[in-house]
Amino acid sequence: MFQKNQDEETQQYANTTSPEDLETVVGPSMQVEGDFVSEGSIIVKGTVSGTVKTSKLLRAEEGSKIIANIKAADAVICGQVKGSVRVNQTIEISATAQILGDISCKSLTVQPGALISGKITMSGIEMQSASKPAKRRVAGSVKTKKDRSVGTRTQNEVDEES
Amino acid sequence: MYVYLYDEFLKRKKYESTIKEIETRLTDFGIAGKILRLQKSINAHSTIEEEIAKGAKTIIMVGNDNTFGHVLSRGAVGKALFGFLPIGPENTIADVLGIPVGVEACEILSRRRKIPLDIGWVNNRYFVSQLHIPPHDISVSYDDMFSVSARYKKMELVVCNLQPFFWKNSKAGDYTVHPQDGKLEAFLRPMKKKHVFKEVYEEPSIFPFEEMVVTGKTPFVMVTDGKRSKEKKITIRLAKKRLEMIVGRKRRF
Structure with missing residues (x-):
């Protein structure tokens, strides 16, 4: 049992307890398949395929392989990811990371050396796009080109009548 | 009514004085009750069910971690309040429950601070x-x-x-x-x-x-x-x- 190596790595009945410590850990040789959903933080050191969903932090360690669409509150990616990564808050991509898929997040940190292939979408951009039609202010009101042509035709009709 | 389930190992002479001291203290607190001695051949579940039917409201296990596991693996189905009076070595669960080993546990029992616990269920036990x-x-x-x-x-x-x-x-x-x-x-x-x-x-x-x-x-x-x-x-x-x-x-x- 684990108690065999108690002095080295395990010790039961610890005095320090705090509910924040509880995490899901996928060890280096472990392979998880299916809808991997956790209420707490997830640490991935092995392989995960399917979907990954957590309302807290996802940490993919160096050497890990995730072939799945990811949804998390925050993420730290140090391993390989194949699939879309949707993060509500912050994503940190380390130098050893390789991501093949789209990323959406609020805040992004990428270390030099990281490899990303995909579209990055960040929420919170307020700039207007350049493809909208040009507008001209006329006598306190805004008129488009179409409005102006209509106005010219009306003036010609008035001349003919006179 | 209180029912005390004593583990078999408590028959040993070295626990005699501790048991006497505990029984005196329980009487002082007014929580003394019926004493039953557990044996390996006795089914804890049927014993508990029988005592509950007779009017037992509180079941106290007296012994160590093994006693605790042995009684509750089958007996947790009974609708009674459970208590634990740890005696001797191999008492790690008592520490988790905040119950001191030996005579001091009587005070915890008398205070009756009760909480519902989650337990595991594996293949019908x-x-x-x-x-x-x-x-x-x-x-x-x-x-x-x-x-x-x-x-x-x-x-x-x-x-x-x-x-x-x-x-x-x-x-x-x-x-x-x-x-x-x-x-x-x-x-x-x-x-x-x-x-x-x-x-x-x-x-x-x-x-x-x-x-x-x-x-x-x-x-x-x-x-x-x-x-x-x-x-x-x-x-x-x-x-x-x-x-x-x-x-x-x-x-x-």
């Missing part, structure tokens, strides 16, 4: 503290959602409920698993190599869960609360707030 499967070729699926397998065939499995498990790892930091958090915690540890004197394990994986199915290609050994059995397929579930228990103020959860 309860387990209270821990379930252990020694290294074996097993496959595991969680909550009908995902399955877990390892590159190395043999894996060791520990499921913690009442006993907290503390995994110290200098590289990744320390992890503490808490009892009574509404989930059971499974520790899976693949066996990398087996030397003559030592088995080499990989660092454990941790999965909190509510239902887990463990399947083996060949029958595997399972130890629940110290009791060994051989199984081929087991389903482990969490029975939320199944047991009402008297606990101390210094409990670990």
